[in-house]
Amino acid sequence: MSEVPQIDPASVDPKVVEAIVLQGIPHCAALGVKVIAVKRGEVTLSLPYKPELVGDPASGILHGGAVTSLIDSVAGMSVFAAMLKLQAIATLDLRIDYLKPAAAEKELYATAECYKLTRSIAFVRARAYHPETPDDWVANCVATFMIGSSDKPPLPKGTAVPGVQA
Amino acid sequence: MTVDFPKLIAEAREKRDFSPFLNAVPYFRFLGLSVKPGAAEGELVCVLPGDPKLIGNARLPALHGGVVGALLESAAIVQLIWSAETDAIPKIIDLSVDYLRSARPVETYARAIITKHGRRIANVRAEAWQDDPAKPVATAHAHFLLG
Numbered sequence: 128m129s130e131v132p133q134i135d136p137a138s139v140d141p142k143v144v145e146a147i148v149l150q151g152i153p154h155c156a157a158l159g160v161k162v163i164a165v166k167r168g169e170v171t172l173s174l175p176y177k178p179e180l181v182g183d184p185a186s187g188i189l190h191g192g193a194v195t196s197l198i199d200s201v202a203g204m205s206v207f208a209a210m211l212k213l214q215a216i217a218t219l220d221l222r223i224d225y226l227k228p229a230a231a232e233k234e235l236y237a238t239a240e241c242y243k244l245t246r247s248i249a250f251v252r253a254r255a256y257h258p259e260t261p262d263d264w265v266a267n268c269v270a271t272f273m274i275g276s277s278d279k280p281p282l283p284k285g286t287a288v289p290g291v292q293a
Numbered sequence: 294m295t296v297d298f299p300k301l302i303a304e305a306r307e308k309r310d311f312s313p314f315l316n317a318v319p320y321f322r323f324l325g326l327s328v329k330p331g332a333a334e335g336e337l338v339c340v341l342p343g344d345p346k347l348i349g350n351a352r353l354p355a356l357h358g359g360v361v362g363a364l365l366e367s368a369a370i371v372q373l374i375w376s377a378e379t380d381a382i383p384k385i386i387d388l389s390v391d392y393l394r395s396a397r398p399v400e401t402y403a404r405a406i407i408t409k410h411g412r413r414i415a416n417v418r419a420e421a422w423q424d425d426p427a428k429p430v431a432t433a434h435a436h437f438l439l440g
Contacts, residue, residue, distance in 0.1 A: 153348040219392055
């Protein structure tokens with residue numbers, strides 16, 4: 128039997144997304160990713176400015192790879208926020224346009240919206256920006272995810288999450 | 294911080310050793326990235342170590358999709374630096390990644406092929422694999438702005 132814990136459909140508890148990000152995704156914890164906002168089908172995460180994520184020491188701008196990880200993470204979280212159940216998902220494809228470099232010393236936000244959800248596939252669009260200038264995007268993304276890619280839920284065993292009936 | 298990238302890039306090309314260049318980029322150090330010669334002449338392979346901090350799904354466990362994307366981008370950058378005459382780091386314009394298999398948190402490799410090397414824009418394809426190069430875990434294509 129596959130284990131599919133449910134999120135209380137009355138609300139998407141940001142703590143559920145927080146638990147997945149911080150306990151289920153070690154790379155997000157390593158990057159220092161934080162959950163900023165969670166709505167039904169829409170999630171915002173932040174990436175702090177860290178010197179070890181710099182791609183060009185002369186300018187201090189973040190490497191594109193760090194932006195890619197933030198966007199892939201937020202895109203996946205928006206699918207959980209849309210599904211309302213903790214089924215495993217897997218990225219099928221991710222297309223990112225790098226519109227401008229992420230500024231040095233500035234925190235980066237990324238917001239993703241799961242705008243279409245079918246039984247097997249989730250369609251997502253996402254953008255990265257500095258919180259001071261939310262309309263001046265650093266990157267734009269479209270992504271698709273496969274739903275039910277594994278029978279294991281996206282949380283480590285024994286994780287206690289409020290609102291989730293395991 | 295002042296790093297003489299044109300010098301590091303010229304040295305990497307001349308000495309066929311990318312480690313001083315990789316060491317000068319903080320994010321490459323964070324990933325633990327290294328470069329080795331590939332099977333084909335002039336082909337370079339980027340090597341990503343199996344590191345718990347690069348995991349994107351602790352339950353499976355699997356490598357983070359963003360890290361796989363970063364590895365593919367890095368392979369493209371290294372191949373462009375090797376092949377191009379410019380001494381500047383190519384700037385990524387867009388990246389499209391297809392994820393083909395779940396990547397385990399073990400050593401992962403990537404190589405890139407420059408499809409079209411224009412004066413200002415390069416089009417690059419890249420693929421990443423683990424045990425078997427014939428079974429890529431992900432492929433990508435990307436555009437870079439040169440010089």
